Amino acid sequence: MRDINVSTIIESVKNMCMNANYYLNEDIKQAMKDGLKNEQSPIGAQVLDKLLINADLAAQKKVAICQDTGMAVVFVTIGQEVHIVGGGLSDAINEGVRRGYNEGYLRKSVVRDPIDRVNTGDNTPAIIHYEIVPGDSLKIELAPKGFGSENMSALKMLKPSDGIEGVKNFILETVDKAGPNPCPPIVVGVGIGGTMEKASILAKRALMRPINVRNKIEYVRDLENEMLQKINELGIGPAGLGGTNTALAVNVETYPTHIAGLPVAINISCHVTRHAETIL
Amino acid sequence: MHYNIIAPFNRDEARKLKAGDTVSLSGIIYTARDAAHKRLIELINQNKELPFDIKNQTIYYVGPCPAKDGEVIGSAGPTSSYRMDAYAPTLIKLGQTGMIGKGIRNEAVINAMKEFGAVYFGAIGGAGALMAECVKKHEVIAFPELGAESIRKLEVEAFPLTVIIDSYGNNLYEIGKNEYRKCI
Numbered sequence: 001m002r003d004i005n006v007s008t009i010i011e012s013v014k015n016m017c018m019n020a021n022y023y024l025n026e027d028i029k030q031a032m033k034d035g036l037k038n039e040q041s042p043i044g045a046q047v048l049d050k051l052l053i054n055a056d057l058a059a060q061k062k063v064a065i066c067q068d069t070g071m072a073v074v075f076v077t078i079g080q081e082v083h084i085v086g087g088g089l090s091d092a093i094n095e096g097v098r099r100g101y102n103e104g105y106l107r108k109s110v111v112r113d114p115i116d117r118v119n120t121g122d123n124t125p126a127i128i129h130y131e132i133v134p135g136d137s138l139k140i141e142l143a144p145k146g147f148g149s150e151n152m153s154a155l156k157m158l159k160p161s162d163g164i165e166g167v168k169n170f171i172l173e174t175v176d177k178a179g180p181n182p183c184p185p186i187v188v189g190v191g192i193g194g195t196m197e198k199a200s201i202l203a204k205r206a207l208m209r210p211i212n213v214r215n216k217i218e219y220v221r222d223l224e225n226e227m228l229q230k231i232n233e234l235g236i237g238p239a240g241l242g243g244t245n246t247a248l249a250v251n252v253e254t255y256p257t258h259i260a261g262l263p264v265a266i267n268i269s270c271h272v273t274r275h276a277e278t279i280l
Numbered sequence: 281m282h283y284n285i286i287a288p289f290n291r292d293e294a295r296k297l298k299a300g301d302t303v304s305l306s307g308i309i310y311t312a313r314d315a316a317h318k319r320l321i322e323l324i325n326q327n328k329e330l331p332f333d334i335k336n337q338t339i340y341y342v343g344p345c346p347a348k349d350g351e352v353i354g355s356a357g358p359t360s361s362y363r364m365d366a367y368a369p370t371l372i373k374l375g376q377t378g379m380i381g382k383g384i385r386n387e388a389v390i391n392a393m394k395e396f397g398a399v400y401f402g403a404i405g406g407a408g409a410l411m412a413e414c415v416k417k418h419e420v421i422a423f424p425e426l427g428a429e430s431i432r433k434l435e436v437e438a439f440p441l442t443v444i445i446d447s448y449g450n451n452l453y454e455i456g457k458n459e460y461r462k463c464i
Contacts, residue, residue: 041460043442050407050440058409064345064355067408105354107345107428117315119427148360148383148405172463180453181360181383183405235461239404240383241442242456272406 001083002136004280006092009084009140013096016142016276017072018104021064024055027210028187028248028273035185035238035245044243048185051238051271066183066272069106070144072097072126073204079135090128093140098122109147129201141208141277149182149270155200158262164219167192167264168227174266175231175247180240183270187211188231188250191265193257202253203267208275211249224250248273287378287436288336291397294377297443299450303401305439309338309380311432313359316423317367324370331422331431334371338378338401343428345408353418353434355408358382361400365389372398384453385445394449401441402452414439 032048032055039045058065074093084092101108101123110124111117154174158166171190178186191202214221227250237243248271257263285293287307297303310332312320323330341361345354361381368379369392377398382405393400403411417435424430444452 041456043456044460047404050404050410054404054407054410057413058355061348061409063348063351063409063412065409066406067343067345067355067357068359069345069355105346105348107343107354109343109428119429121427151360179384179457180402180405181362183382230463233462235457235459237456237460239402240453240456241402242452242459244460270406 001081003083003085004138005085006087006089008280009089009092010096010099012140012278012280013074013093013142014100014103016140016278017097017100017106017144020142020144020274020276021069021104021106022062023059024065024272025210025275027212028271029055031211031248032185032271035248039238039243039245041237041241041243043241044237044245047238047241048245064106066146066270067107068109068146068148069101070146070274071110072123073143073145074126074128075131075141075205075208076128077131077133077139079137080132081136082138093126093128094124097124097126138280139277140280141275143204143208143275146270146272149186149268152178152182153203153265153267155196155263155265157196158264160260160262162262164223166262168223170264171227171250171266172230172234175268176234176236178268179236182268184236184240185238185245185248185271187248187269187273188227189267189269190250190252191255191267192252192263193255194263196263198255199263199265200267202255203265206251206253207267207269207273209251211251211273215252217254220252220254224252287338289377290336291377294397294399295447297399297446299443299446299452299455301443303441303443305338305401305441306437307435309340309434309436311340311342311344311434313341313343313429314363315426315429316431317364319423321367321370324374332433335375336377338380339371339376340434341379341381344412347418353412353415356412356415357406357408358403361385368392372396380441390445390449393445393447397447399443399447400445402444403439403441411439
């Protein structure tokens, strides 16, 4: 057994909340720079240019890249030999979020109830997904998720006979319908397989993968490449003003499913696709 | 075309602007998003006074981050406008001439814009740090209990905007997309 004190976890989550919101990840930045070079629309190119300036300004001033600093989504991969001491793990993660959003001057966007809608004032609770694995290390991944893009996400329970063509059509329809709303250039996370909720978690998980890393399964990699090309032919462009850079990447994850089903979830993320991770 | 516009501005000025024009907006604007719009419409329905006179005003759909010490405001980019579609026609009818946000609007809003003379500006979604630089004064004037959603009076200088939908119903999102569309 290895002891990990909650104070370490609180501090890590706090720092990740701030850093993920202040600093645009290098993979995203590089993709936008590449996009700027090949963008066919002059207005689209201007938008990409401003987004890069915005990211530099945010990093330099240590302020949020976007005012929607998101709901904190946390993936925890915990070794079964780890013993958390000093308090509860979920409580520690929420305390880290509370401190990160307060001390980091980040927007508190969480309401305590979906109908009465009173703000909790500290951006908690976080959405936490746990996975238990062998070993004695604790990995915490954080993705503060803005809702301009989250609201454009979709889930569909396809039939097995719909096959890969059905999946492709659903991805394209969803992105086209979203149009300018999710703040393009977007990153498209796709989850295929599992059950209804598993597909959604896979789609969110897909957004945690760096956008310059392709899926190892050959047909999935091909799907990612083909969908990226097709999405960029939709014409939506940066900020939706027309152009050839609508998506920076399509990340797809798959999982075994039932003989009767083909669940597909699409989780769209804006150009401020944030992810941070710490291994304790 | 590029225009320098001082807010508040009237419907005649709104009528000059065409989809695709760029605008540097200076002057006074108000912020309001989902919960604040809901409250404004409730006040109107109860025949009560609004926290500011809506005539000729521009509303920026934004919920800014808290300001760090020495800063006027935190990051302050636009939020998705379609969530205000249920409320916007009522406010346009009462004289609102400008809306700033990002994303699609519905037909009811566009019809009201055409009938009464109003314009929908797009700011760049996600460029909140850059846009905050244009905000020179910032004051919460209503519903402070709504936190990020409270109504603020902002003084802005050279706020960079694009006319997305003009008062004739022309829509840059459609025009721009069709120009670069290769599939479907």
